[in-house]
Amino acid sequence: MVENLFALLEKQGYLKIESNVPFVTLYVQYDISSARVVQVLDCVEEIPITVEQYSVFCEKSKEHIRDRGYETIDFLTLVVTPFVDEAKKFVIADDRCWIINSYTMAVIIYDNEPDDFYGLRQVIEEGPPSPDVIAADVITSEPDPEAYYQRQDTGGREFTPVNTALVAINVIVFFVMSFIGPTEDVEFMLNHGAMFVPAVLEKGEYYRFFTCMFLHFGFMHLAGNMVVLLFLGDNVERTVGKIKFILIYILGGLFGSVGSFVYGLMYNLGIVSAGASGAIFAMIGALLWLVIRNKGRLEDMTTLRICVLIAYALYNGITSENVDMAAHLFGLLGGFLAAVILYRKNDRSTVS
Helix, strand or coil, rough: HHHHHHHHHHHHEEEEEEECCEEEEEEEEEEEEEEEEEEEECCCCCCCCHHHHHHHHHHHHHHHHCCCCCCCCEECCCEECCCCCHHHHHHCCCCCEEEEEECCCCCEEECCCCCCCHHHHHHHHCCCCCCCCCCCCCCCCCCCCCCCCCCCCCCCCCCCCCHHHHHHHHHHHHHHHHCCCCCCHHHHHHHHCCEEEEHHHHHHCCHHHHHHCCCCHHHHHHHHHHHHHHHHHHHHHHHHHHHHHHHHHHHHHHHHHHHHHHHHHHHCCEEEECCCHHHHHHHHHHHHHHHCCCCCCCCCCHHHHHHHHHHHHHHHHHCCCCHHHHHHHHHHHHHHHHHHHCCCCCCCCCCC
């Protein structure tokens, strides 16, 4: 029965991708920048995985396709099994999952799921039925989600060029600035693009909203920001793609600059502010939304972890001197809103 399904998918133009897990097979149709992915779980003999492992397999499948350069993924899982009641646990956890009765080839679709997938439902239901139940390979040990795909060139994680480039740009700007003057000197930073409300209001130097995002007061200021960006930005870029990542970074950073401007306008016109922290807090805000939309987990990030991170980052800012909390708060909000607008997943299945 599973072979019949495979034949139907191949007839529709889907390409087969083998995995290291015997009961998991991917079928993909590629477009210019997008991919339709059907993940088939052969559970004819038994259902050998838990809901948690199922979620990991889905994320690994999507990551595998993203590694091939496709940012937009429309994803569907087909669980082929006679154990329909037991398989319902996957449907509860994932709204992009169909159950196929391996005896009758009937497609079982629940209310929370799409009623079709590019005409695939009709293809399956009208496909040639077979009375034979074909046994899958029996798993004699606990499947290892981390061994799902062999990653010979990525070390298990996709390289994130935009995030890496942003870190490099910030570092290069800092060292260029350090070469021509003291980066811890307020007047020097003011003359080279830091945020200063009077300069914006009286001279119309609106470029400061942007330039202040790439300036840092000394090496420790730079290092602290870049470490956070390096380890959080890659999660966001892998999930939303390169273009949307840079949009979230810039829009969130600008939102942070607006926060600095508003605070200076209302409380202290003499403040000179600079740093990438507004954009970095935008990454944190975006991660919060991405974790929420992925039902509480994104790679190694969970809802609890991101909330603890936000609480610690805000507490650290409040208890430290000379920290632009307005930029942090506005950046956090800006990144969250930008992710809400830009990140569409159908909604756990499309990465764009």
